[in-house]
Amino acid sequence: MAQIAPDRVAAIMLSWHGLELVSCRRIQTLWAGYGSICEVRARRRLGNTAEVGAEVETEGGDTLELILKLIVPPSTSSGGSGRREDEGHLRKMLSYEVEQYFYEVVAPRLSSSSSSSSSQSSAGYRPAIARCIATTRDMDGKPGAEQLQGGSGIIAMLITDLRPEFPIPGEKRAELSETQVYAALDWLAGFHGLSRAWVPLEKEGADQLVRPPLEEAERRRILRGGGHDSSSGKSKHGKTTVWLNGGYTYLATRRTEYATLVADADSEWAGALCRPYGGGPSVAERVAAFLAPRGGGGDAGRRPYESYIHGDVKSENLFATASGSGDRHHHHPARVAFFDFQYVGLGLGVCDLAKLFTCSVPLRLLTTEEEDDGGELGMDAGERRLLEHYRRRLREIAGFDYDWGLLVRHWEAALVDWLRFQMSWGAWGNTAWLQARVRSILRDDGFREWLLENLS
Numbered sequence: 431m432a433q434i435a436p437d438r439v440a441a442i443m444l445s446w447h448g449l450e451l452v453s454c455r456r457i458q459t460l461w462a463g464y465g466s467i468c469e470v471r472a473r474r475r476l477g478n479t480a481e482v483g484a485e486v487e488t489e490g491g492d493t494l495e496l497i498l499k500l501i502v503p504p505s506t507s508s509g510g511s512g513r514r515e516d517e518g519h520l521r522k523m524l525s526y527e528v529e530q531y532f533y534e535v536v537a538p539r540l541s542s543s544s545s546s547s548s549s550q551s552s553a554g555y556r557p558a559i560a561r562c563i564a565t566t567r568d569m570d571g572k573p574g575a576e577q578l579q580g581g582s583g584i585i586a587m588l589i590t591d592l593r594p595e596f597p598i599p600g601e602k603r604a605e606l607s608e609t610q611v612y613a614a615l616d617w618l619a620g621f622h623g624l625s626r627a628w629v630p631l632e633k634e635g636a637d638q639l640v641r642p643p644l645e646e647a648e649r650r651r652i653l654r655g656g657g658h659d660s661s662s663g664k665s666k667h668g669k670t671t672v673w674l675n676g677g678y679t680y681l682a683t684r685r686t687e688y689a690t691l692v693a694d695a696d697s698e699w700a701g702a703l704c705r706p707y708g709g710g711p712s713v714a715e716r717v718a719a720f721l722a723p724r725g726g727g728g729d730a731g732r733r734p735y736e737s738y739i740h741g742d743v744k745s746e747n748l749f750a751t752a753s754g755s756g757d758r759h760h761h762h763p764a765r766v767a768f769f770d771f772q773y774v775g776l777g778l779g780v781c782d783l784a785k786l787f788t789c790s791v792p793l794r795l796l797t798t799e800e801e802d803d804g805g806e807l808g809m810d811a812g813e814r815r816l817l818e819h820y821r822r823r824l825r826e827i828a829g830f831d832y833d834w835g836l837l838v839r840h841w842e843a844a845l846v847d848w849l850r851f852q853m854s855w856g857a858w859g860n861t862a863w864l865q866a867r868v869r870s871i872l873r874d875d876g877f878r879e880w881l882l883e884n885l886s
Contacts, residue, residue: 433502434577434578434584436454436456436466436468436498436500437451437454437468438577439498439500439578439584439586440454440468440470440472440496440498440588442573442574442575442577442578443498443563443564443565443566443586443588444470444472444563444564444588445475445573445574446564446569446572446573447563447564448474448475449472449473449474449475449494450472450473450474450475450476451470451471451472452471452472452473452493453469453470453471454468454469454470454471454498455468455469456468457469460499460501461522462504462522463504464501464502464503464504464522464526465499465500465501465502465503465584465585466500467497467498467499467500468497468498468500469495469496469497469591470495470496470497470498470588471493471494471495471496472493472494472496473492473493473494474492494563494590495590495591495593495594496563496588496589496590496591497560497588497589497590497591497592498586498587498588499529499586499587499589500584500585500586501523501526501584501585501586502583502584503519503522503523503583517643517644517683517686520643520644520646520647521643521678521683523583523585524640524643524646524670524673525678525772525773526585526772527567527585527640527670528640528670528671528672528673528771528772528773528774528775529587529770529771529772529774530565530566530567530585530587530670531567531670531671531672532672532771532774533559533560533562533565533587533589533771534562534565534567534568534587535671536625536628536672536738536774537559537560537561537562537771538561538562539628540556540557540559540621540624541556555616555620555826555827556620556624557616557617557618557620557621557624557767557768558592558595558596558617558765558766558767559767559768559769560589560590560591560592560767560769561589561590562587562588562589563588563589563590564587564588565585565586565587565588566578566584566585566586566587592749592767592769593749595751595767596748596749596750596751596765596766596767597749597751598749598750598751598752598764599749599750600744600745600746600747600748600749600750600790601745601746602745602746603744603745603746603789603858603859604745604746604790605745605790605791605792606745606790606791606792607764608792608795609752609763609764610748610750610764610766611790611791611792611795611816612763612764612816612819613750613763613764613765613766614743614748614766614768614786614790615783615816615819615820615823616765616766616823616827617748617765617766617767617768618740618743618779618782618783618786618820619779619820619823619824619827619828620823620827620828621737621738621740621768622737622738622739622779622782622824622828623737623823623824623827623828623829623830624827624828625737625738626734626736626737626828626830628737628738629723629736629737629738629776636674638671639671639672639673639674639775639776640670640671640672640673640674640775641674642675642680642682642683643683645682672738672774672775672776673741673773673774673775673776674723674775674776675722675723675775675776675777676723676738676739676740676741676773676774676775676776676777676781677739677741677742677773677775677777677781678741678742678772678773679847679848679851679855680718680721680722680847681714681715681718681847681850682718682722684851684854684855687851687854687855688704688714688850688854690854691703691704691850691853691854692704697853699849699850699853702868702869702872703846703849703850703853708878708882713846713872713881714846714847714850716881716882716885717843717846717847717850717881718847718850719885720843720881720884720885721777721778721781721843721844721847723736723775723776723777724736733778734830735778735779735832735836735840736776736777736778737776737777737778737779738774738775738776738777739774739775739776739777739778739779739781739782740768740771740773740774740782741771741772741773741774741775741777741782742770742772742773742785743768743782743783743785743786743790744785744786744789744790745789745790747768747769747770748766748767748768748769749766749767749769750764750765750766750767751764751765751766752764778840778844779820779824780837780840780841780843780844781844781847781848783817783820783841783844784841784844784845784847784848785848787813787816787860788848788852788859788860788861788863788864789858789859789860790859791816791860793860793863794812795812795816796810796812796813796816796860796863797810797812797813797863798810798811798812801862801863801866802862802866803862805866805869806866806869806870806873807863807866807867807869807870808867808870809838809867817837817838817841821834821837839877839880842871842874842877843881845864845867845868845871846868846871846872848864849864849865849868852864
């Protein structure tokens with residue numbers, strides 16, 4: 431069956447809101463040929479006098495600037511009948527379903543979120559996120575839906591274009607400016623702090639969240655009576671929600687890479703991270719167990735530090751209001767807006783910070799020490815300053831006071847976990863800094879004792 435063209439998809443979805451397509455231009459191809467991202471311009475349909483929802487109101491003109499994210503999986507990407515489905519393909523397809531749910535259901539909550547300590551909030555700060563116009567998630571019965579359901583397994587979402595308000599794109603594997611770094615910390619503090627209220631308190635709520643790809647596929651297969659189409663559609667309690675464990679690097683979904691690291695006799699980290707520790711599992715296993723979300727444990731078992739996390743925080747996934755050539759005290763500081771919410775789910779916010787600091791923060795903002803291969807490095811003043819800013823903004827925006835001692839321990843665990851992924855999958859960014867920090871952390875008796883005590 432021929433694939434449906436992006437402009438046709440856009441036209442159908444726009445029609446659900448009384449809008450018509452003006453133009454549709456492909457601006458990016460998705461990873462591994464899974465689809466495309468298109469720039470869309472739309473306007474009210476001529477002669478249409480019906481009310482248009484607030485989410486599609488134009489601002490200062492008749493034209494609406496949108497982005498279409500269209501996922502059309504390669505026909506050879508999924509495992510066939512009788513074979514174990516490919517984990518990478520399952521991860522991609524589930525992640526796009528998660529992103530749909532996030533934009534349609536979760537993101538709108540941020541515009542109406544209120545802190546339980548509103549008097550401590552920071553002027554109603556809300557992390558900027560594109561608004562959802564339409565998705566194929568709930569398209570049944572809508573005009574043209576049958577054309578989008580034609581067996582190709584497409585997933586599509588129309589969201590507002592962030593670029594008019596945030597015109598400066600982050601670059602792939604690039605360093606942010608100082609003002610952009612602090613703006614990113616503001617955004618993350620707002621997102622983590624405000625989303626704490628969304629973490630499910632009971633097991634029933636946690637049961638609705640998406641498990642690691644192979645586990646989720648098996649769960650869906652059982653619930654559907656053994657069918658093989660487990661990479662799209664509905665979970666036990668309805669449609670896909672967000673990941674139980676936010677991100678894509680956690681150990682439960684990276685066992686193949688971990689086994690490779692374990693077997694690498696030439697790697698320093700095969701021993702430091704992977705050998706049995708304290709008469710039990712390895713440091714990597716223990717850290718992963720601690721970081722695994724506790725959602726659904728009830729009030730007594732719920733960690734108050736758990737929230738939604740973005741899951742893929744890097745310069746490539748943000749737009750900014752300014753390049754930020756000055757420092758963070760500039761009269762017009764930069765603001766940022768993150769996108770690409772494929773891996774949003776539960777976790778500790780410091781896991782987002784670990785990737786940001788390693789991959790997008792200039793080394794000079796973390797430490798003044800010279801790089802020393804094989805050396806150790808404690809927390810330097812720059813790293814501390816960034817963490818303290820994040821902690822302060824959590825309190826100002828969401829009224830949440832993160833105990834500094836616990837924040838540091840959680841942060842150290844996140845660094846160890848992030849290094850495990852980098853050393854087993856591929857390293858980039860401030861890798862020497864990360865390795866030096868983890869050497870120091872693993873030699874700290876206080877960290878080792880804390881880790882052993884916090885796995886009950």
